[in-house]
Amino acid sequence: xxxxxxxxxxxxxxxxxxxxxxxxxxxxxxxxxxxxxxxxxxxxxxxxxxxxxxxxxxxxxxxxxxxxxxxxxxxxxxxxxxxxxxxxxxxxxxxxxxxxxxxxxxxxxxxxxxxxxxxxxxxxxxxxxxxxxxxxxxxxxxxxxxxxxxxxxxxxxxxxxxxxxxxxxxxxxxxxxxxxxxxxxxxxxxxxxxxxxxxxxxxxxxxxxxxxxxxxxxxxxxxxxxxxxxxxxxxxxxxxxxxxxxxxxxxxxxxxxxxxxxxxxxxxxxxxxxxxxxxxxxxxxxxxxxxxxxxxxxxxxxxxxxxxxxxxxxxxxxxxxxxxxxxxxxxxxxxxxxxxxxxxxxxxxxxxxxxxxxxxxxxxxxxxxxxxxxxxxxxxxxxxxxxxxxxxxxxxxxxxxxxxxxxxxxxxxxxxxxxxxxxxxxxxxxxxxxxxxxxxxxxxxxxxxxxxxxxxxxxxxxxxxxxxxxxxxxxxxxxxxxxxxxxxxxxxxxxxxxxxxxxxxxxxxxxxxxxxxxxxxxxxxxxxxxxxxxxxxxxxxxxxxxxxxxxxxxxxxxxxxxxxxxxxxxxxxxxxxxxxxxxxxxxxx
Numbered sequence: 001x002x003x004x005x006x007x008x009x010x011x012x013x014x015x016x017x018x019x020x021x022x023x024x025x026x027x028x029x030x031x032x033x034x035x036x037x038x039x040x041x042x043x044x045x046x047x048x049x050x051x052x053x054x055x056x057x058x059x060x061x062x063x064x065x066x067x068x069x070x071x072x073x074x075x076x077x078x079x080x081x082x083x084x085x086x087x088x089x090x091x092x093x094x095x096x097x098x099x100x101x102x103x104x105x106x107x108x109x110x111x112x113x114x115x116x117x118x119x120x121x122x123x124x125x126x127x128x129x130x131x132x133x134x135x136x137x138x139x140x141x142x143x144x145x146x147x148x149x150x151x152x153x154x155x156x157x158x159x160x161x162x163x164x165x166x167x168x169x170x171x172x173x174x175x176x177x178x179x180x181x182x183x184x185x186x187x188x189x190x191x192x193x194x195x196x197x198x199x200x201x202x203x204x205x206x207x208x209x210x211x212x213x214x215x216x217x218x219x220x221x222x223x224x225x226x227x228x229x230x231x232x233x234x235x236x237x238x239x240x241x242x243x244x245x246x247x248x249x250x251x252x253x254x255x256x257x258x259x260x261x262x263x264x265x266x267x268x269x270x271x272x273x274x275x276x277x278x279x280x281x282x283x284x285x286x287x288x289x290x291x292x293x294x295x296x297x298x299x300x301x302x303x304x305x306x307x308x309x310x311x312x313x314x315x316x317x318x319x320x321x322x323x324x325x326x327x328x329x330x331x332x333x334x335x336x337x338x339x340x341x342x343x344x345x346x347x348x349x350x351x352x353x354x355x356x357x358x359x360x361x362x363x364x365x366x367x368x369x370x371x372x373x374x375x376x377x378x379x380x381x382x383x384x385x386x387x388x389x390x391x392x393x394x395x396x397x398x399x400x401x402x403x404x405x406x407x408x409x410x411x412x413x414x415x416x417x418x419x420x421x422x423x424x425x426x427x428x429x430x431x432x433x434x435x436x437x438x439x440x441x442x443x444x445x446x447x448x449x450x451x452x453x454x455x456x457x458x459x460x461x462x463x464x465x466x467x468x469x470x471x472x473x474x475x476x477x478x479x480x481x482x483x484x485x486x487x488x489x490x491x492x493x494x495x496x497x498x499x500x501x502x503x504x505x506x507x508x509x510x511x512x513x514x515x516x517x518x519x520x521x522x523x524x525x526x527x528x529x530x531x532x533x534x535x536x537x538x539x540x541x542x543x544x545x546x547x548x549x550x551x552x553x554x555x556x557x558x559x560x561x562x563x564x565x566x567x568x569x570x571x572x573x574x575x576x577x578x579x580x581x582x583x584x585x586x587x588x589x
Contacts, residue, residue, distance in 0.1 A: 008033045009289055011072030015103065017111040018062065018072075020133045020290055021118030026110070034072050037257060037288040038062040040296070042307045043104060049309065052087045053078060060107030062289075066324065068092075070101065080323055082360050085330065094565055112297045119297055122290060123156070126282050130160040130251065133268055133280045135434040137249040139242070141194070143234070144168045146178040146185075147313045149253030152291055153282055154191060155300055157251055164251070165192040167237060170201035171229040173208055173315035177267035177335060181303045188301060194237065202233035204468055205482060208317070212343055214465050215508045216351075219319045224504040229315075229586045231273045232481075238277070239477035245276040257288060308332050316340075319364040326361050351509075368509050375462070375514040380536035387425075387583060389445055389516055391434055391438040394462055395431055397485050402461035403427070404488040405496065406454070425450045440516065443539035444583045446574070451516040456499045458514040464503045473498045518543075518579050521572055524565070530556075533575065543582040544575075551578075 010031035039379040058070040068076040076092035144166040186193040272275030407421035419427040425442035468481035478491035524530040534542030541561035556565040
């Protein structure tokens, strides 16, 4: 398949229609460049925009972002007044008799005729690609979102493979029109529609609005909602129906032209969040206009939202929609938007943001505070060849569940526990009311490797909000999340793939971070160009101070080695290296 969609849409001035191939199949003209892409303006959509803009629009016209294009030229441009929620025309051709323009249906018929050879070749090329891409897979599914792109993929897959099952993931945030369309489409074209054992769509168990209160509203910089409400249900489906997820193919409607983020997507790739999933993007290099012309050529049913002026039909609170689409959903589905706006205003008030922050759509650009509350060891000591860390951590109901991925857990009646890890470390402790007294022992030479592993597990055990975003990373299907707790089943083989993807709480407003460090580092309180290195063991502190002095560093030693002041130019990474060297030295002596 073509590696990249690079060409702009052209306009045949002879036939007065857009062309997507090299030439117009009616007159043979090569046309002239018109726009990056085009979407036809449907009758109901035109009526809506005429009312909003106060301008009569041609019956046969297209839209690209804030431009209305007719006869290959800009007929009108407009801007969005987000505060007053209205469209303002900036430029338009006056004294144009739109009644004399080409009728919409006539224009579409001529456009299809002018591009028919290109469309036929595109269809054949994509069908052959699908056949080749899935030939090594025993089962194939279409990830069907109810939009135009997945609709086209489903129809192409049907031509290539027959009635491929549709997997519609209910994010619980779909427009009412989308739910109706999914059922109608599957019935009309005889597609099997996958549902769970209870006859319902696969969906996350969590509440979007409750998670918003814990994590803040999603934004383009913090898209936690996709991990929870899209990826989690797909993993649940895989766990229920597929013994080997690598043997199944999932066709999607993703296209490079949709966003900068998707511009680097490959036509075939393995899922990064849902480990083992094979993703195939058959229309990856299709333009928006190519998708629309294929739909109109074949007379395929579409989601009614497109006729209301929407260009995308995903989740209605999605932060990744452009401002104009944000405006359209507020306009056409005010009853849904009011509910979300109430949450946004509440978040704004709690976080010292103004109402304009919500009205202007700046919530879409929200960057979380990522405030870290560090939980350092109470004591650090050396016992023979081991380094011992003693912690006092908050106890959560998921603490024991998360620790299970490190080893077999034995919990006694007095709430003491011990972890049989069969690794280069030991873990034990006791639950005391709302806290956990935790002891971690590790071999000194394995300290750096074990440190990162244990810190990741402790992070999850302390901060887990049961969002379910992490279950896609469990290849064995051993990780399950309910509304109340995490459950690690006996399928867990301790591959620790679930720890490779970051937990979404790491990008939230506030989190606890347990550090398996032999020291803490902070700037000098008096403003001097020095760092205070506080050691939890004075023996280690003395040795590190001697090593730093031998390196020519300016240092001061306080409290018998528990505090070492060193020049501010030394990094924590350098200090970690020096500490590890001295720990190995202490082990030998």
